[in-house]
């Protein structure tokens with residue numbers, strides 16, 4: 001088991017933000033976290049990344065107690081891509097991605113060709129080669145997002161934690177990031193808002209009002225009943241005729257559905 005979280009909870013200023021989250025993630029599994037705004041997805045990811053100390057419960061990472069590991073030990077196993085990670089520092093794209101190598105460097109292990117290879121591969125993977133010398137502040141939102149993902153890949157992690165990684169991305173790059181997540185073979189936990197993208201995950205966890213209320217395969221989870229209860233939408237399942245995949249189409253609950261039983265002959 002790569003990650004084991006038991007009864008995780010977080011409280012702040014007397015308010016419970018997350019409670020009773022228990023989950024296990026196998027090596028190489030892609031787990032999607034879905035849930036409405038404010039349901040606790042980022043909070044759970046930040047606890048799994050060791051960035052937020054749980055008020056309750058504990059996390060095991062690759063067989064070790066996360067609370068007993070230092071940031072460097074955690075960063076050699078886990079890379080985290082936050083939702084809005086920005087920097088005001090004037091750094092180049094290459095500098096930003098090179099930061100991913102930090103957990104592997106020290107006085108006895110200075111920068112080497114291997115580190116440069118990791119950085120070049122990571123930039124190529126997110127289709128950002130050629131941007132190395134650009135100033136970070138001149139990048140668009142989507143380019144910044146891809147550089148953040150490159151920084152995480154340069155870290156050569158076993159576990160990838162991604163908070164809405166397709167935010168800001170155009171459709172080509174949304175699809176290529178989702179495809180990349182699928183083929184990296186890393187243990188990945190990814191918070192997603194696009195429920196059609198979520199269908200490509202091995203399993204989905206649903207957060208609702210600070211609780212992990214369901215965990216299972218996309219087919220088990222993305223039912224019209226659950227989508228109605230959790231997201232307050234009505235969903236219709238369609239089949240893409242080109243490859244037979246399921247596609248969900250959503251309507252707000254206030255939008256009237258056409259009466260399928262009415263056969264008007266005019």
Ligand SMILES: Nc1ncnc2c1ncn2[C@@H]1O[C@H](COP(=O)(O)OP(=O)(O)OP(=O)(O)O)[C@@H](O)[C@H]1O
Pocket residue numbers: 012017035036037038039040041042043044207
């Ligand atoms: N430091 C904090 N102090 C007070 N409330 C907080 C703090 N951090 C998070 N919250 C609240 O906790 C709840 C869960 O936040 P979280 O960011 O985990 O949700 P989320 O599911 O990731 O939401 P979104 O989909 O909007 O990104 C929100 O209501 C948020 O306002």
